[in-house]
Amino acid sequence: MWNNKSGSAVLLSIFLSAIIITVAIGFNWLVKEHVKTAIGFKNKSRAMVKVYSAIDTLTYVILTGRKTADGIEFSDRSLLGISGIGANNRPLTVWKEVEISVQDTNGMVSLYNLDVGLFENLMKVIKIANYKEISDSVSDWVDSDNIEKAQGAENNYYTSMNKEYWPRNKNVEYLEELLLIRGMNRQIFGQLEPYLTTMPSTGFNPKAASDELMMAFFKIDRKTMLKYRTSPCATIRSVFNIDAEDEAVEFCTMSGNLVLTVRYGDGAGNSLYSVNMGIGLIETNLYPYQIYYWKEG
Numbered sequence: 351m352w353n354n355k356s357g358s359a360v361l362l363s364i365f366l367s368a369i370i371i372t373v374a375i376g377f378n379w380l381v382k383e384h385v386k387t388a389i390g391f392k393n394k395s396r397a398m399v400k401v402y403s404a405i406d407t408l409t410y411v412i413l414t415g416r417k418t419a420d421g422i423e424f425s426d427r428s429l430l431g432i433s434g435i436g437a438n439n440r441p442l443t444v445w446k447e448v449e450i451s452v453q454d455t456n457g458m459v460s461l462y463n464l465d466v467g468l469f470e471n472l473m474k475v476i477k478i479a480n481y482k483e484i485s486d487s488v489s490d491w492v493d494s495d496n497i498e499k500a501q502g503a504e505n506n507y508y509t510s511m512n513k514e515y516w517p518r519n520k521n522v523e524y525l526e527e528l529l530l531i532r533g534m535n536r537q538i539f540g541q542l543e544p545y546l547t548t549m550p551s552t553g554f555n556p557k558a559a560s561d562e563l564m565m566a567f568f569k570i571d572r573k574t575m576l577k578y579r580t581s582p583c584a585t586i587r588s589v590f591n592i593d594a595e596d597e598a599v600e601f602c603t604m605s606g607n608l609v610l611t612v613r614y615g616d617g618a619g620n621s622l623y624s625v626n627m628g629i630g631l632i633e634t635n636l637y638p639y640q641i642y643y644w645k646e647g
C-alpha cells in the first residue's frame with residue numbers, strides 16, 4: 351500500500367514537472383521571439399532614420415554643389431565626409447554604414463525622349479534577341495497613332511492577344527509598364543531595367559554611362575570602349591567625331607535629372623532600408639527642385 355501511494359506521488363510529481371517544464375520552455379521561446387522582434391524593429395527604425403537623414407543631406411549637398419561632366423562637387427565637404435560624387439551610379443559609403451549613389455539620366459536611355467537607335471544598340475550589346483520587336487512595340491506604345499510598325503503592336507495586336515488594354519499612346523509613366531508591351535517578359539525587363547529611365551535626358555554623357563551604354567552609343571566593342579573609358583571628354587569627342595557645334599545633343603554634360611539611391615545595410619550585404627528617388631534640379635518659384643518619383647522600403 352505504502353509503495354503504491356509512493357509510486358503515485360512520484361508519477362504525479364513527474365507529470366507536474368513535465369507540465370511546468372513545457373510551459374517554461376514555451377514561455378522562454380515566446381520571450382525570445384519577442385526580443386528578436388524588438389531588435390528587428392530597433393534595427394529597422396535605426397536604418398530608416400539613417401536613410402532619411404542621408405537622403406536629406408545628399409539632396410542638400412547636390413543642390414549647393416557644382417555640376418561637372420563627371421558628377422557633382424560638393425560645396426560643403428564635411429556633411430557626408432566626401433568632396434563629391436560621380437553621376438555614374440557607383441556607390442560610395444558614407445557615415446560608415448550608409449551607401450549612396452547618383453545616376454544622371456544622360457548616362458541612361460530615356461523613355462521620355464526615346465532615342466530608338468540607342469535603345470536598339472543597347473539591346474544588341476546586352477544580347478536581347480528580339481530587340482527589333484521590342485523597339486518597334488515600345489515606339490508604337492508611345493506614339494499617338496494607331497499604325498503598327500513592322501514588328502510593332504497597336505490596338506489590334508493587344509485585342510487579338512486577349513489583353514484588356516491598348517497602348518497608352520503617350521510616354522511611359524513607370525518602368526514596369528514595359529511588361530505590358532509586346533516582346534517583353536520579366537527576364538528581358540530585368541536585363542533592361544538598370545539602363546532605363548522615365549525621366550528626360552538632354553544628351554549623352556559617357557562619364558555617366560555604363561560600359562554597355564557607351565558601347566551602344568559609339569557602336570564599339572568592349573576593347574575599344576575600355577581604351578577610352580577614362581579618357582577626357584575632349585579626347586572622346588575628337589576620336590568619335592562628336593560635332594562640337596551640334597547643339598541638339600549635349601555631350602559630356604549632366605541633364606540634372608538624377609536617380610538618387612541611399613541604402614542602409616546590415617554589414618552582410620543585406621539592405622535593411624533604402625530610398626530610391628528621381629529628382630530634377632529644376633528650380634521653380636515654389637521649390638528648389640522637382641521630385642519625379644520616390645520609392646522606399
Ligand SMILES: [Ca+2]
Binds near residue numbers: 490
Ligand atoms: Ca501608338
